[in-house]
Amino acid sequence: MGKPWKIVLAGEGGQGVQSVAGILADAANDQGREALYIPNFGVEQRGGVSVAYLQIGDEPVGAPKFQTADIIIALSDRAVTRTTRYTGPDTVFVYDSGIENLKDEDLPTGVKKILAIPALDAAKRELHPRVFNVIIMGAVIKATGVVPEEKAKEALEKKLGYKFEQKPELRDMNFKAIERGAELVAEAL
Amino acid sequence: MTEKPVQEEKRVFMTGNEVCAWAAAAAQAEIMYGYPITPQNEIMHYWTRLAPKYNRDFLQTEDELSAGFTTAGGIMAGKRAFTATSGPGNILMQEPFSMAEAMRLPTVAIIQQRGGPSTATVIYSQQEVTMTSLGGNGEGLRIVYSTATHQELFDYTIKAFNTAWKYRFPTFVLADGYQAKMRESLKMYDPEAKGIKMVSTEPYVGKEGVPGVDRDPGHFRNTYNVEEELYEVLEQYIEDYDKMAPEVAEYEEIGSQDADVVVISHGVVSRAAKGAVQELQKQGYKVGYFRPITIRPLPVNEIRDIANSAKKVMVVESANGQLDRLIKEKVYGCNAEMIPFFKPGVGITTEEVESRLKELF
Numbered sequence: 418m419g420k421p422w423k424i425v426l427a428g429e430g431g432q433g434v435q436s437v438a439g440i441l442a443d444a445a446n447d448q449g450r451e452a453l454y455i456p457n458f459g460v461e462q463r464g465g466v467s468v469a470y471l472q473i474g475d476e477p478v479g480a481p482k483f484q485t486a487d488i489i490i491a492l493s494d495r496a497v498t499r500t501t502r503y504t505g506p507d508t509v510f511v512y513d514s515g516i517e518n519l520k521d522e523d524l525p526t527g528v529k530k531i532l533a534i535p536a537l538d539a540a541k542r543e544l545h546p547r548v549f550n551v552i553i554m555g556a557v558i559k560a561t562g563v564v565p566e567e568k569a570k571e572a573l574e575k576k577l578g579y580k581f582e583q584k585p586e587l588r589d590m591n592f593k594a595i596e597r598g599a600e601l602v603a604e605a606l
Numbered sequence: 607m608t609e610k611p612v613q614e615e616k617r618v619f620m621t622g623n624e625v626c627a628w629a630a631a632a633a634q635a636e637i638m639y640g641y642p643i644t645p646q647n648e649i650m651h652y653w654t655r656l657a658p659k660y661n662r663d664f665l666q667t668e669d670e671l672s673a674g675f676t677t678a679g680g681i682m683a684g685k686r687a688f689t690a691t692s693g694p695g696n697i698l699m700q701e702p703f704s705m706a707e708a709m710r711l712p713t714v715a716i717i718q719q720r721g722g723p724s725t726a727t728v729i730y731s732q733q734e735v736t737m738t739s740l741g742g743n744g745e746g747l748r749i750v751y752s753t754a755t756h757q758e759l760f761d762y763t764i765k766a767f768n769t770a771w772k773y774r775f776p777t778f779v780l781a782d783g784y785q786a787k788m789r790e791s792l793k794m795y796d797p798e799a800k801g802i803k804m805v806s807t808e809p810y811v812g813k814e815g816v817p818g819v820d821r822d823p824g825h826f827r828n829t830y831n832v833e834e835e836l837y838e839v840l841e842q843y844i845e846d847y848d849k850m851a852p853e854v855a856e857y858e859e860i861g862s863q864d865a866d867v868v869v870i871s872h873g874v875v876s877r878a879a880k881g882a883v884q885e886l887q888k889q890g891y892k893v894g895y896f897r898p899i900t901i902r903p904l905p906v907n908e909i910r911d912i913a914n915s916a917k918k919v920m921v922v923e924s925a926n927g928q929l930d931r932l933i934k935e936k937v938y939g940c941n942a943e944m945i946p947f948f949k950p951g952v953g954i955t956t957e958e959v960e961s962r963l964k965e966l967f
Contacts, residue, residue: 439789446619446791455788457729477755479881481788481874484957 421451421474422563423483426553427500428492430467433550436576438469441554444564444572445473453478466499473563488560490553492537494519501525509560511602513537532560534601540594548594555598560606569595608661615795622785625756626690626716627652628794629763634804635714636685637663639676643695644728645783646718650690670695674702674713681711682826684809686767690716692783694725696734696741703776704742708828710843711810712770712777716763719782721951730783731951732873735928738778739902745840747847749777749854750902752872756792759785762899764797771805773850780901782924784874784953851903858897859908861887865894867966868912868942871922872901872929875954879922882959893963901929906936913940918966920945922959924952 424441426434435456442454450473457468472478485505491497491512497519504510504525512524514533524531534556540549551573558569570592574581581588611631620628626649630638638657640650650666657664667673673689680687691699696717706713719734721727740746749769751762763779770777797804810826817823830836858876860883862868871879876897883895896912898904913919919942921930926948934944947954947962 442789443619451791452619453788453790455784478790480878480954480956481784482953482955484955 421472423486424471425486425489425503426469427496434469437550437554438471440572444568455481466495504528532605551594552598555595556602559599559602612794612796619791623648624652625759629760631656633764633767637687639665639673639689641670641673643692645786646690646692670698674699678711682810686807688714692718693720700741705828706776707744707747709826710774714766716779718786732924752780752901754876756790768805855905856899857905860895862894862896866892867918868894868916869920870896878954878956878959881956913937913942916942918943922947926950
């Protein structure tokens with residue numbers, strides 16, 4: 418298996434990138450894989466770009482941060498500019514096609530692939546804005562295969578089970594969001 | 607008798623701060639004294655969750671000076687006590703830690719390094735090496751374990767209590783904001799189930815009997831009237847420390863004996879150094895990895911051997927040469943050329959170490 422997947426998730430504070438990274442890390446660990454998740458937790462967290470660094474593999478992970486990501490998911494214009502520094506020739510760069518004010522020249526060059534997915538739009542129109550980050554989680558899973566969809570659902574259940582108990586329709590919506598995220602990536606690929 | 611915090615060995619996935627709280631609980635720590643500061647806060651938070659369950663205590667003081675002195679006081683009362691801090695809090699604690707050195711109090715402190723000088727960042731650095739090892743107006747009669755993984759945070763937090771109480775010198779677990787906040791897997795265990803016996807504690811004051819008649823009187827002083835009196839005490843302390851040093855010094859190494867270039871690093875940066883060295887060894891480079899686990903006292907003989915056998919020694923750290931100074935003092939007169947790779951207050955990646963190393967061949 419060799420090197421771990423190196424994943425960068427970035428968005429505005431409140432978009433839920435840290436929760437997604439945390440749940441994916443939990444899911445990978447529950448599966449017996451080695452994961453290392455580190456949030457940035459400086460002042461940016463309070464009203465700036467929030468970045469999560471996640472590595473998942475089969476051997477204990479080395480340094481917590483890295484220079485080049487295998488996949489980057491950027492969810493705002495500032496997140497795009499902030500994360501281009503983590504790109505390399507093998508990086509898959511995913512961004513939300515609904516980001517306003519994003520110019521073509523903001524996007525990184527010389528990467529393996531750039532994917533635009535309408536996650537924000539799908540969340541608003543088909544599900545609920547609050548599951549936007551879960552759609553992103555589905556997208557990451559599809560793009561990397563770091564954990565099976567079922568494991569991600571179990572991890573979600575663990576984290577939000579108490580809410581699902583009160584409102585079972587939330588469970589359906591979250592699970593649908595994972596599936597929708599996976600579809601969006603499959604379509605873009 | 608309340609149940610043990612960790613019964614059977616189990617794999618867990620948590621932040622480093624949570625690991626420290628569990629480790630202290632598993633090590634039968636009785637009380638934590640603390641004052642909040644990022645990135646250490648959650649050690650206190652988790653401890654306050656664990657403490658009521660396992661019949662332990664917690665005191666939040668009005669500042670770090672007080673947290674340090676109450677830790678010293680708890681120890682004088684015979685409690686397995688500890689504290690945790692970072693950055694400016696570590697500065698304030700130097701006065702109580704100095705007193706702990708003076709009175710041979712086995713304080714245990716977990717330091718989660720943040721950026722400096724001053725408030726700087728709440729994130730990460732390796733800039734508290736000098737202060738944690740040599741801080742205070744004394745001789746640095748301390749033991750400092752620099753951890754690199756969550757497993758080590760657990761292992762060495764437990765060990766810190768035993769080293770402190772066995773040798774009666776202030777003992778530190780030196781980690782950083784990355785280790786504090788990141789999550790990775792480790793195995794938690796009950797020390798006794800692994801054959802680790804916790805060194806027993808005893809009160810310094812309030813003992814039974816009449817001092818000087820039934821038992822030796824306790825002289826726990828941090829004040830002396832004449833120079834010679836102080837000198838005599840310090841001579842004994844330094845002799846004790848030097849005798850202890852080879853017994854507690856620990857290190858990790860990979861192929862450092864027969865390498866042309868050896869990387870020396872400590873703490874979380876050694877994860878990047880190790881990754882880089884392993885990658886380059888695969889590519890056929892004669893490169894080695896050496897990491898002192900105790901940055902005070904250092905494993906001196908091993909470091910000198912490397913500095914005599916290797917052509918170049920590169921010291922990598924997230925500080926402007928704080929580890930480097932400690933190393934250089936020990937390798938005085940050795941042959942290797944010393945190469946600096948310093949990034950004060952910022953993380954260092956495997957890729958960076960690898961490319962810097964390649965330039966040296």
